[in-house]
Amino acid sequence: MAKRNLVSKIHKTNLILHSSMLAKHIPVTKRLNRSLLSRMLKKHGMIYVKPDKGSQGKGVIRVEKTKYGYRYQKGMKVFKFNSFCSMFSSIRKHFGQKKYVLQKGIRLLKYKGRPFDFRVMIQRNPKRKWECTGTFGRLAHPRKAVTNGSQGGTIYEPSALLSPFANKKRSARILRRMNKLAHVTATRLSRTYPQLNELGVDIGLDRRLKPWIFEVNTYPDACPFSLLPDSRALRKIVAYGKAYGRRHRTRCSKAKRAP
Numbered sequence: 001m002a003k004r005n006l007v008s009k010i011h012k013t014n015l016i017l018h019s020s021m022l023a024k025h026i027p028v029t030k031r032l033n034r035s036l037l038s039r040m041l042k043k044h045g046m047i048y049v050k051p052d053k054g055s056q057g058k059g060v061i062r063v064e065k066t067k068y069g070y071r072y073q074k075g076m077k078v079f080k081f082n083s084f085c086s087m088f089s090s091i092r093k094h095f096g097q098k099k100y101v102l103q104k105g106i107r108l109l110k111y112k113g114r115p116f117d118f119r120v121m122i123q124r125n126p127k128r129k130w131e132c133t134g135t136f137g138r139l140a141h142p143r144k145a146v147t148n149g150s151q152g153g154t155i156y157e158p159s160a161l162l163s164p165f166a167n168k169k170r171s172a173r174i175l176r177r178m179n180k181l182a183h184v185t186a187t188r189l190s191r192t193y194p195q196l197n198e199l200g201v202d203i204g205l206d207r208r209l210k211p212w213i214f215e216v217n218t219y220p221d222a223c224p225f226s227l228l229p230d231s232r233a234l235r236k237i238v239a240y241g242k243a244y245g246r247r248h249r250t251r252c253s254k255a256k257r258a259p
């Protein structure tokens, strides 16, 4: 199959859902329609609405059912409504002609009151075996519901963000678990797309420290690794990339470095 199909979130999610091991870690993801959004909000309370072919957190909307009605957040703006009808007629204006997906919202762990998640980089090593080459944590901009660096997120060493929730041993176990998920994801996707060489897997943790895969990127950016105190991961990522003909950017303009 041609690799260009791999921009669709729905398509990628459907492929990895074939793995029962992964399926338990993927929040319900469906194509958006009005009645499904209404039902999913009643069931889960919070839903992420995203462009099927989006990137960099652009156009991602968090929708919630509250005690008083409904609210949604896009960028830094929050909109409130007293009925589903009025909320939907407002939110649909953002959609245009694009295809959108709905995903069950995960209540992410927070650090300094801001949600965070992780990006796991996995690449083909010189022996053409899948290998996890690095992970960074991303802390959301103080007023946003997305953690992307390009949306003002801050890049952290994963253990720094995990330290309030898990001791060293448990943090290491969580990181290994995320690597395992990335590995199974890469193995699964490359069965259909053998030409894949690298993936960036976006993983969030809920309050019980269970990992959830939000999406898989087939053209991941290496530059946030340049903001970590240890440069070893970046060096390896760039070297592996070179071996299969990818030139990674190593300067980061948008994401912030952890204080």
Ligand SMILES: Nc1ncnc2c1ncn2[C@@H]1O[C@H](COP(=O)(O)OP(=O)(O)OP(=O)(O)O)[C@@H](O)[C@H]1O
Pocket (backbone or CB within 6 Å): 027, 048, 050, 054, 055, 056, 057, 058, 060, 103, 104, 105, 106, 107, 108, 117, 145, 146, 147, 148, 202, 204, 214, 215, 217
């Ligand atoms: N189901 C969810 N529950 C909680 N947070 C979510 C969910 N989906 C997305 N997010 C938040 O929004 C961010 C952007 O979502 P996602 O990665 O799916 O979109 P994107 O625009 O394609 O980004 P990318 O640049 O990685 O391609 C995630 O990193 C995460 O912080």
Ligand SMILES: [Mg+2]
Pocket (backbone or CB within 6 Å): 056, 057, 202, 215
């Ligand atoms: Mg993402």
